[in-house]
Amino acid sequence: MSTRIIALAAGKGKRMNSKLPKVLHGIAGKSMLKHVLDTAGPLTEKAPIVVHGLDGDLLKSAICRSDIDWVLQAEQLGTGHAVRQTIHLLDDSDLALILCADMPLIRTASLRKLIDRANEESFSILTVVPDNPFGYGRVLRNSQGYIDRIVETFDLKYSQTSVTECNTGIFALRASMLKRWLPQLNKNNAQSEFYLTDCVALASSEGVNVSPILVSDPKEGMGVNNKKQLAFAERVYQRQLAEELMEAGVTLVDPDRVDVRGSLVCGKDVTIDVNVIFEGDVNIGDGVYVGPNNVIKDSDILENSTIKANCVLESVFVGSESKVGPFSRLRSGTALSEKTVVGNFVEIKKASIGEGSKVNHLSYIGDAELGSNVNIGAGTITCNFDGANKHKTVLEDDVFVGSNSELVAPVRVGAGSTVGAGTTVTKDVEGEQLVVSRVSQKHIPGWRRPSKDGSDSSLPNATQNKTRK
Ligand code: UD1
Ligand code: CA
Secondary structure, three states: OOEEEEEEEOOOOHHHOOOOOHHHOEEOOEEHHHHHHHHHHHHOOOOOEEEEOOOHHHHHHHHOOOOOEEEEOOOOOOHHHHHHOOHHHOOOOOEEEEEEOOOOOOOHHHHHHHHHHHHHHOEEEEEEOOOOOOOOOEEEEOOOOOEEEEEOHHHOOHHHOOOOOEEEEEEEEEHHHHHHHHHHOOOOOOOOOOOHHHHHHHHHHOOOOOEEEEOOOOOOOOOOOOHHHHHHHHHHHHHHHHHHHHHOOOEEOOOOOEEEEEEEEEOOOOEEOOOEEEEEEEEEOOOOEEOOOOEEEOOEEOOOOEEOOOOEEEOEEEOOOOEEOOOEEEOOOEEEOOOOEEEEOEEEEEEEEOOOOEEEEOOEEEEEEEOOOOEEOOOOEEEOEOOOOEOOEEEOOOOEEOOOOEEEOOEEEOOOOEEOOOOEEOOOEOOOOEEOOOOOOOOOOOOOOOOOOOOOOOOHHHHHHHHHO
16 A cells, blocks of 8 residues: 555635745744644655645745645645645545645654554544644544544533644545545535545444554644734744754753754754854854854854854855854855954845955955955945945955955955055055055144134135035
């Protein structure tokens, strides 16, 4: 029997109060639908089926996979109706694994257990005992412990409200049975929907045993229907990731104050301070310290480097033993070699910074190539944009740029040259030179600053100041 995944994703998700389809809301930066498909992925070779509503194009472009059988459920008439739309794709010999796409925390191991049981007994359901069972279908067992019926929250009789075991919505059963039972469902219930859960009563009436598999951690079996549950699921997921990092030897100063929205791979003796967000693929080498309040996306940080507080790094390579921050913004295409220093209020974009070079304060370096041991003084700007095109600045090895300088690209400064403070470099500079374009300094002895009563009017520039007022 081969397993066929059916992910239900057509529900309107009214309780989310959002224009975005419910299953595209994210946990750790990844849509709930993608979580569910990724979790179930290892269980079968067969293409998964996803049931979508009229917003299917949004789902297709978000998931972006060519191997999915997308099936439209034009009207959302319930979970049973949703599965019914897929039966033409099922072989009788398939084992259907039906998943709700609003269950992002479910784990592969639990799904595997469910499938193994269904292979033996033909129909099994994952159940959960949630902290608050409101909204879930209650599982009524028979004297042998099999599931006799599932009763939805709005159809509960008072005597059934004490039942704590609930349906996760995840079923594994033979496709031949689905084909037999789905056409028999009706809408005689509180929500006037075709409930998939009514297949259980049909199974019992035919003497088919429906085995419950209880997930031990109730959080794993939670469905996400509103923003409160979404936020809760996010925290649960983040805590799990934090625990995995700590088990791998990472020091998290506070495991509840780190968020990983993607993949984070850390070497040995990495310390991550509070309020750090990792996005996309981030790789961190041995002995790296990431200070508080950093946002690091799709970047590699090599061993023994330090990212001080309050930096934003996106698509950046940081060589070993480098120091970044506090308050640095490193944008896409920034590559720092080893032992570099990038400091306070520095923005770097699409630039390579050679070994041992320093950009310590208040600078913008864009579209640039800096050799090794270059020193950039405070307030230096590469003027890379002429209003239409971007141009490159090249500073060769051992260049020293004095503070408050402008490098008007395209421009190259040769190795060992010095740019005097306040210089605007507009032409290429040979190596081993001093270049200064500063206005020469004037001295006006006895000059007094303007005052309100005009007593300074004897001096020409003071008069000017006065008339300007
Ligand atoms: C469902 C179950 C309930 C279970 C709970 C677990 C039914 C009738 N109820 O209730 O027993 O305890 O999940 O979280 O099955 N969907 C469609 N088309 C539809 C309706 C729903 O594709 O016409 C999809 C939704 O996108 C969602 C899933 O089916 O992914 C479940 O639907 P939802 O409305 O969230 O069901 P619940 O009320 O949570
Ligand atoms: Ca649900």
